[in-house]
Amino acid sequence: MRAKISLRGSALTLLGLSVSAVSLADADIDIAIDKVFSSQDSTRGPGCAVGVMRKGEIVFQRGYGMADLEQKVPVTPRTAFSIASISKQFTATAIALLEEQGKVSADDDVRKYVPELRDYGHVIRIRHLIHHTSGLRDYSNLWGLSGRNRSAPITRGEALDLLARQKQLNFVPGEQYSYNNSGYLLLEVIVERVSGLSLGEFAAQYIFRPLGMRHTLYYYGDRTATPSNDDTVPIIENRAQPYLKTASGEYRLVRTSYDSIGAGGVITTLEDLARWDANFYDNRLGKGGPALIERLTRLRPLNGGQEGTYGYGLMIEQYRGVPTVFHSGGAGGYSAFLQRFPNQQLSVAVLCNEGRLTVGKLTRSTANVFLGEQLPVPAAEELPDSTLADMMKRVNAAGPPDSKTMSEYVGEYFSNELDTTFRVAVKDGKLLVTAGYAPPREPKRFAPDQFFYDGVNRLTFKRDGRGRVTGLQFNAERIRSLDAPKR
Structure with a gap:
């Protein structure tokens, strides 16, 4: 028995999402995408939800495998997943909206808002945090190196104390790019100290609700998106449980908690990501119009003039000869990838509840099905990690x-x-x-x-x-x- 659930045509229309036609016949697409996700198409293991959007309109979405192995619940297009570091684009958007409101500037000294940080003799600016060019050490790696339990919650106070203890930077701010979760922890703190709202509250008010993303929130794992002293956590409908495969081939549940959510705390669904994707073509956030989108996709050169590749929580590079905007996410038992092809106005989202999957390959293979003839450079062979x-x-x-x-x-x-x-x-x-x-x-x-x-x-x-x-x-x-x- 296969665990494969898809929605097409009228079912999507009932969800309030319009459907546009694709050039391939539905049967051809089904066969091609089924082949891509054949390893996840099982009732005995976790799986993935895959969605394809044209200009924000869903043209294909399907679920493979199981969202909950204990309860035998399959993955569907409506299953909710943690998207880990894909969350960074929402945190960066919160900063961009505060910039638009005139409450912060990307050139502000971070210590203006987070005086706990040491003065390293070089100004770390908000833009350095956004573009991963701050030179700060990564707090999550520091936590793991210290011998503490990586799956135990790191309170934000502990994370800030850990950063404040660091005697030096990895490099002078702006000189290099180095992907870093510390920057997005600090962006979360800045949003809260400037707006007076938690990042979860700010995003709900200024991003998720305006776009109709009703099944999206910042989530701490074992805590609520608005920290409190009680022991309750919100109920999230249709949530996939996170799994890892052991060396013996057995699947085990993974429990992770976050006291900081800026670097990777969002839970969402394919349908909500389609609404987010649509906003890149017709922005309805903030003051509206293209200025916000231009800010989110802006690249900053390094101090030496070298071109950057990271915007506001978005990686901006080329794939098979065309521009692409993307981000991956992986934490505990979740793996995710969201990739947009602006010139072709097509996007692919792959959300999985098995950690350590090569979701980038799954995403690119799906994109190849829909864009093959439109991509001028042949697909490169996927080489194993050596x-x-x-x-x-x-x-x-x-x-x-x-x-x-x-x-x-x-x-x-x-x-x-x-x-x-x-x-x-x-x-x-x-x-x-x-x-x-x-x-x-x-x-x-x-x-x-x-x-x-x-x-x-x-x-x-x-x-x-x-x-x-x-x-x-x-x-x-x-x-x-x-x-x-x-x-």
Whole structure:
């Protein structure tokens, strides 16, 4: 039995969404899209909802797989999903509306609104947060590196305290692009401190309600979109449960909570995303007209004049020779992708309740069905991610450190910026590093004194001029040169 539910024609009209014709026959489209989502078309696993819009009008939408494995509820086009980082475009739009109201400027110093931040000797402006060019370290990566539970809620106070502890930036603001959740945490704070409303309330009042997005909200997971002291949470109709597949092939539920929602807290449906998509062709938010859309899709060059690729929560690049505006989202047991082709006035949304899916590939394959002949460059072969294989080659070539070197590493290292102690020990001939109260990790050596610590960070044991180990240093794309001196 297959779990596949679709809506067409009159069913969509009843939902208040108009339907425009497509060039391919319905049967041909059904066959092609079914093939794209064949792996999700099952009653035994989670699935995806896929929607295709032309100028905001739905021309195809279908659900595959199960929204709730325990209750045996299938995914439908009306199923609600967390869209994780796709939420950033709504947070950025809130800032754009405040700009339009004259209440903030993209060139304002962030410390004007968030004085808790350290003065790094370089002005971090609101536009740096929007375009991921602030140089700030990523608070969610810092939290994970510190040994705290990634799935436990990080209160906003804790996140701000963590950022305030950081002694340096990854780079001078405006010099580089580096995708960063800290910027959107701070944008959330700015919206609230300027407007007097929570981000969830502001978005509901100025974005979701004006567009008729009745099934869209900012959501904390285990808390309400407006923080309160009670233990209640809102009921969300038709919500998909989040799943991850274990190494044994078993699906497990994932529970995540957010105290900060600016970087990825929106839950929505395909039908509401169609309403959002339509607004890019005929803006009804704020003062109306094209000025707001132009602001959202504006690119800022870096300090050196290099062209940017990130607008207001939107990635703006090319796919198969044509311009495209898109964003991905992934958190816990959810994966999502929303891609717009402005010149062809076509958009594709794929919302899934299985974490770690390659939703970008599913989205592009769907777009190819509808736009194949309109895309001048042939589709490139989708190559597998070779990061893990490359890492293991380097580890195997370097081999583990000898016992003398491991004994030199043993000790405690404290990071004031993380408020965390790292304990390095040797057990059964293995080097183990324990961060706070987290389980110990066995880092993998790829060069002298250098190790892959986890799937994100690299660890280096630092030495003084006499060769004595003096500290640890962690490096990653979103956290650079974070030191933990040896006690």
